[in-house]
Amino acid sequence: MFDRPSGGDAAVLVSLDFGEPDYEESLEELRQLAISAGMRIHTTVEGRRPKPDAKYFIGSGKAEELAIAMKATESRVAVFNHDLSPSQQRNLERLLECRVADRTGLILDIFAQRAQSHEGKLQVELAQLEHLSTRLVRGWTHLERQKGGIGVRGGPGETQLELDRRMLRVRVKQLREKLDKLKQQRGMQRRSRKRSQVMSVSLVGYTNAGKSTIFNRLTQSGVYAADQLFATLDTTSRKMFIPESGPVVLSDTVGFIKHLPHALVEAFGATLEEAAQADLLLHIVDSASSNRDEQILQVNRVLEEIGASQVPQVLVLNQIDRSGLEPGLERDEYGRICKVRVSAKTGAGLPLLRQVMAEHQQRLIEKALEQTAQADAVA
Numbered sequence: 001m002f003d004r005p006s007g008g009d010a011a012v013l014v015s016l017d018f019g020e021p022d023y024e025e026s027l028e029e030l031r032q033l034a035i036s037a038g039m040r041i042h043t044t045v046e047g048r049r050p051k052p053d054a055k056y057f058i059g060s061g062k063a064e065e066l067a068i069a070m071k072a073t074e075s076r077v078a079v080f081n082h083d084l085s086p087s088q089q090r091n092l093e094r095l096l097e098c099r100v101a102d103r104t105g106l107i108l109d110i111f112a113q114r115a116q117s118h119e120g121k122l123q124v125e126l127a128q129l130e131h132l133s134t135r136l137v138r139g140w141t142h143l144e145r146q147k148g149g150i151g152v153r154g155g156p157g158e159t160q161l162e163l164d165r166r167m168l169r170v171r172v173k174q175l176r177e178k179l180d181k182l183k184q185q186r187g188m189q190r191r192s193r194k195r196s197q198v199m200s201v202s203l204v205g206y207t208n209a210g211k212s213t214i215f216n217r218l219t220q221s222g223v224y225a226a227d228q229l230f231a232t233l234d235t236t237s238r239k240m241f242i243p244e245s246g247p248v249v250l251s252d253t254v255g256f257i258k259h260l261p262h263a264l265v266e267a268f269g270a271t272l273e274e275a276a277q278a279d280l281l282l283h284i285v286d287s288a289s290s291n292r293d294e295q296i297l298q299v300n301r302v303l304e305e306i307g308a309s310q311v312p313q314v315l316v317l318n319q320i321d322r323s324g325l326e327p328g329l330e331r332d333e334y335g336r337i338c339k340v341r342v343s344a345k346t347g348a349g350l351p352l353l354r355q356v357m358a359e360h361q362q363r364l365i366e367k368a369l370e371q372t373a374q375a376d377a378v379a
């Protein structure tokens with residue numbers, strides 16, 4: 001049903017420079033995305049245009065060049081560093097006679113490959129169907145075959161296209177219902193945690209920043225951590241004990257990326273809610289990335305989208321062994337820790353993260369005591 005690339009495919013990357021300042025980084029990121037999806041990249045076709053071409057996105061001349069490159073390298077999929085409209089994707093597929101994937105399709109593909117948990121799988125399927133539903137339009141000849149008579153809606157004359165649309169809606173509804181149930185369960189778990197006054201801390205950040213590595217270090221766990229994009233999809237929570245303050249529940253979450261497909265953000269709502277409901281966010285940053293400021297911005301954008309922008313946040317500059325920074329911390333004008341420099345690899349600065357959590361815990365306790373005192377005064 002899904003016309004998308006699968007692992008192991010020989011691929012040609014296609015990227016147009018529209019004059020954005022972070023063009024090189026975005027192309028490098030696409031390369032990493034394709035490798036993370038298990039593709040073998042044969043070559044990259046690049047070009048410059050003032051704006052996209054309506055029919056082929058890259059223009060017909062470039063499209064011909066791409067067709068030749070694909071034939072020469074025997075590649076089976078063309079991966080675009082942009083989001084294509086459904087009609088552009090279709091036009092290109094016809095011209096190239098091969099599969100065409102855009103950035104969103106590629107990210108969805110990686111998520112589909114990685115989904116492990118029951119909930120993760122449901123979320124990915126929902127995102128795929130939402131994405132597909134925008135692409136089910138006239139012109140998909142294989143979907144448009146007439147089934148029986150002519151043109152009576154809902155009856156035997158219904159077109160394949162309408163049937164597919166209806167099936168899609170039914171499945172989407174089913175998935176939403178199942179996910180809602182799981183969401184309620186998560187809510188219950190969270191409430192019982194809140195009642196037991198255990199502080200919850202979520203690790204958030206750009207994909208490949210080192211969240212899972214830090215999580216493993218702090219909780220002595222064996223969560224999958226790897227040099228690939230979106231290594232983590234499912235939220236894992238572990239209780240850890242901080243001698244100065246007591247138990248804390250730490251959660252490792254899915255990484256973010258520039259232009260994270262909206263369908264994914266929506267479908268992963270329940271997982272991402274963990275971050276929105278946390279008492280504290282540790283925003284993990286790859287301090288050695290040439291694009292780190294942009295990545296911080298993109299993460300904050302997604303946090304806003306999921307309603308987590310109000311949660312207190314501490315910036316954790318990780319991988320200082322690569323960037324040459326010294327371990328240490330910085331405080332804001334209220335005396336609160338706002339930035340920490342660490343290396344999950346060498347362990348440098350990691351005790352500072354425990355200090356961050358202990359200090360935050362202390363503040364939460366003081367706040368709770370204040371509220372009780374106020375309530376007592378009123379009574």
Ligand SMILES: Nc1nc2c(ncn2[C@@H]2O[C@H](COP(=O)(O)OP(=O)(O)OP(=O)(O)O)[C@@H](O)[C@H]2O)c(=O)[nH]1
Nearest residue numbers: 208209210211212213226227230231232255319344
């Ligand atoms: N040199 C160095 N490498 C690190 C450090 N922290 C993590 N890494 C490496 O960076 C890569 C990504 O680490 P992960 O912990 O999987 O990153 P993540 O943020 O969980 O990534 P996603 O789950 O894909 O979003 C792995 O190869 C780690 O070994 C560090 O402090 N220094």
Ligand SMILES: [Mg+2]
Nearest residue numbers: 211212231232
């Ligand atoms: Mg991870």
